[in-house]
Amino acid sequence: MRIHFISIGGSAMHNLALSLLDNGHHITGSDDEIFEPSKSRLKANGLLPEKMGWFEENITPDIEAIVLGMHAKGDNPELLKAEKLGLKIYSYPEFLYEQSKNKTRVVIGGSHGKTTITSMILHVMKYHNIDIDYMVGAQLEGFDRMVYLTDHNDFILLEGDEYLSSALDRRPKFHLYKANIALLSGIAWDHINVFKTYENYVDQFKEFIETMVPGGLLVYNEEDPEVKRIVEETSHSIKKYPYTTPVYTQDEEGVYLETDEGDIRLEIFGKHNLQNLAGAKLICQSMGVSEDEFYEAISSFKGASKRLELLAENDSTIVFKDFAHSPSKVKATTDAVKEKFPQKKNLACLELHTYSSLNAEFLHLYKGALDSADEAVVFYSPHAVEIKKLKEVTREQIAEAFERDDLIIYTDPAEFKSFLFEKDLTDTALLFMSSGNYGGLDLEEVKALVK
Template sequence: MHIHFIAIGGSAMHNLAIALHQKGYQVAGSDDTIHDPSKSRLEKYGLLPKEFGWFPEKINANIDVVILGMHAKNDNPELLKAQELGLKIYSYPEFLYEQSKDKTRVVIGGSHGKTTITSMILHVLNYHEKEVDYMVGAQLDGFETMVHLTQENEFIVLEGDEYLSSPIDMRPKFHLYKPNIALLSGIAWDHINVFPTFENYTEQFRIFTDSMVNGGSMVYNEEDKIVKEVVESSTNHIKKYPYQTPEHFIENGITFLETAEGDLPLEIFGNHNLQNLAGAKWICQHMGIDEDDFYEAIASFKGASKRLEKIAENSSTVIFKDFAHSPSKVAATAKAVKEQYKKRDVLACLELHTYSSLNAEFLVEYKGVLDFADKAVVFYSPHAVKIKQLEEVTKEQIAQAFEREDLIIYTNPEEFKKFLFNLELENKAVVLMSSGNYGGLNFEEVKSLV
């Protein structure tokens, strides 16, 4: 099969391209820009385009399938040519479904925690040498690619993203997978550029729940009131398995899980992560891993990349990098770090980087999210606001939204870096929360602070 990727450089797209190449398909693609790690990884497998740009002449009748990425626009020259020739065009999730429609599909959904839960499940399965197909949104220790597809594996584990499928398919990705087994971790309004109201956003999770196959199993976080209502009110003929935060305690900066076999020390911490662990355990049990084997494996799980990732530590200081950017994630991360390091001052640095977080109307959702931090900093780039063609956001609006009198606000990357590098870090826990890089901050340099 000859497959052409339009926008092959995306983090998900390039991993799918590599997975299909490894499966024996003939793979090619285009993009107008590709950055590392996608660039070097595509190059390693001989899949990097010889030149960047869109080339409609590459599109011909010999192509069996075109896979269209979100980075492309609906007037992309290669897309228009493929439509003109009547070629089969798939979105990324559509094609994953085609590859897995004869397998048992396990889909992990939710506004937050889905990457971590998917990573936990794959870590446990890998530990016990249980082979499955998968797609996950973060690079994991022990896994070369984020996508793995075979003919023979019984299960496929999919991270179920609620964002749109492609420029010509405006359905959320996780509506296309039709899970046999699913999980919902939490619902907190996000992607306001696509889902303008909370009700509209919540509706996507109702559709997801109702898209499960008849007799499927839904694992859900019953401590999230919205998730509980969405799942328990569904009339779909599915089995429902609630979970909640497991019993645990913290001693000398280590979180211990209370189990029937004794107290289990974990590499991870925070109520969100413990909820994630409880959900992952249910899913693994549905996939044939018993409770004792789950605990044995999860003890060595260090977390998903960029999710409360410890980047530097000595006897008196610890620095974390975290992907948190939506209000619920930010609050949960700040709280987790403070609870884990009660005797240290917690410095929380948040970059407002996404479309939602830079929207003046949405800012009020951030009220109180940094209250668990002893010191709080917000960084945002006025340039990023312009690029996203949003109304200008002022420092005063941010200060008012967060409702914290001592909030420090930076708009200049150099000034933020100067502040960070001149800090007295004795007896501190620092967490850098962003889906960006604070206007060019080198995290390798940050490691040298400790």
């Protein structure tokens, strides 16, 4: 097929483009700005646009499919030209469904944990040389692509994002996959720029259950009260399998999972990760992997990229970076580090970077999120608030929201860096949580602090 990507530079979009190129399709694409690593990967495969921007002449009648990314707006000139020509236009998830409608679709959903659970399942499948199609939201060790499509595999594993599909399609992405097998890890209000109320956000997960193929199988986290409620309330004709956090012990040397065959040492840590593991096990079993095979493989899983990623360590200090930004993720990540390293000083640095986290009406949900840290720092950029056209957020509002009298707040990147680099990090577990970069902080310089 001849396929054109409008907004080819996105993390998921460029991976899909590369996968389709590998399968022999003719791929073109455009974008107004492309960052690394997308830029280098597209260039290496001959897919980097010659010039940045949107150009009507890119859209010709011989194009068989347009894949429209979320970054592209409704008035995009290439989109308007495609509509005028009557070309077939797909959102990203719509196109993935079209490519997998004859496969068994396994969809991992939830406000938190879905990337880790998807990564765990892929790790197990790769360990046992089981070939499946997939789409995951993070670059994984041992995998060249975040998207892999074939004509022959029976299963496709999809990370099910609840965010909107495209400028034309305002449905949450995971509604479009029509799952045969699904997992729900937890529900905690997010994307408040789209889902204005908590109730509206929860409704998206209710509807996700209803989009499942009748007779399908739903694995769900019984310890999440909202997930438990909506799963038990549904009258949809599906099989339901709950999971809970398995029994485990841990110390600074490692985490040990209790099984019928004895304790298994893991590379990951924290209650939330162990909970994710329990869900991943049930999904793998539904895909034909035995419990023993799962345990054998999962013992070597080191985690998804940007999820409690170990940046540096020495005999005294250890540094982690995590993508956590929503209140529930921040709490789970901070708690995990403190539980793993109770004898170390836990210094947690959170950047408020997303639309939701910088919204004054949302801030109160962070109450208690950093309580397990011995010292807590919040960084945010007033400029980012301005760019997102939000109401001004003050230091006082942040301090009040977290309800922590000793909370340290920075708005200037240079001041935050000075604080960090002048800090005695002896016997410290340092945790960075952000989907941004703290106003330009070079993490390589941070690594150098603990060499």
